[in-house]
Each structure stands twice: as C-alpha cells, then as structure tokens.
Amino acid sequence: MTPFLTMLGMWAVTWASRYLGLSLGGLNLPPFWLAFLRFVPISVFAALVVPDIASAPDAVRRALAAVLAGLLMWRTRQLAVGILGGFGGYWVLRWLGIG
Structure with missing residues (x-):
C-alpha cells in the first residue's frame, strides 16, 4: 500500500468516527453510559x-x-x-x- 493510500484511509476513518460522534450529539444515552464516557x-x-x-x-x-x-x-x-x-x-x- 502506498503512503498516499494509507493517509487517505486514516483520514477516512478519522472523519467517519468524528462525523458519527457529532451526529449522535442529540442522542439521549442512559445515565450509566454518560457516567462511563466521563x-x-x-x-x-x-x-x-x-x-x-x-x-x-x-x-x-x-x-x-x-x-x-x-x-x-x-x-x-x-x-x-x-x-x-x-x-x-x-x-x-x-x-x-x-x-
């Protein structure tokens, strides 16, 4: 795998995880998970x-x-x-x- 493809893959994974985290911002989680995430x-x-x-x-x-x-x-x-x-x-x- 070339360095460019490696960087592109790293960018895609980072972007997707951040996008998913931001899009779930309004989600109401149970108190256990809120305490856990702290x-x-x-x-x-x-x-x-x-x-x-x-x-x-x-x-x-x-x-x-x-x-x-x-x-x-x-x-x-x-x-x-x-x-x-x-x-x-x-x-x-x-x-x-x-x-």
Whole structure:
C-alpha cells in the first residue's frame, strides 16, 4: 500500500468516527453510559503517560512530577495549571538532582 493510500484511509476513518460522534450529539444515552464516557479522556491520557513514566531512567523524578501535576489539576480543576506545574516540578527536581 502506498503512503498516499494509507493517509487517505486514516483520514477516512478519522472523519467517519468524528462525523458519527457529532451526529449522535442529540442522542439521549442512559445515565450509566454518560457516567462511563466521563472517564474516557482521563483513561486515554493515563494510558499514554504511565508507560512513559514507568520505563524512563528517571522514573522517580517523573512520577513525583506526575503526582504534583495530578494534585494541581485536582485542586484547581485546570488542565493547564496541572501541565505547567508538572513540567515545573520536573525541572526543579532535575535541577536539585532528585530522582
């Protein structure tokens, strides 16, 4: 398969899934599914981040920064504050030589 056909197929799948999701916006789902769908974004984020933290040579430093980021996001309910705090905590820990 050529790269162009691969990209075209990826575009088609992405477009179709987004179109389907947007067209179902007015659909009334049962409370169970609404509660279930609330946790999908954080689950996907955790699935992307945790393996990188656990397999890094500086895993302790990254884990401490991730805990700091999680606490900041939980306390402020602001994603940007958590991300910036996590990055800042990581660099401070690195500068201090911890982890």
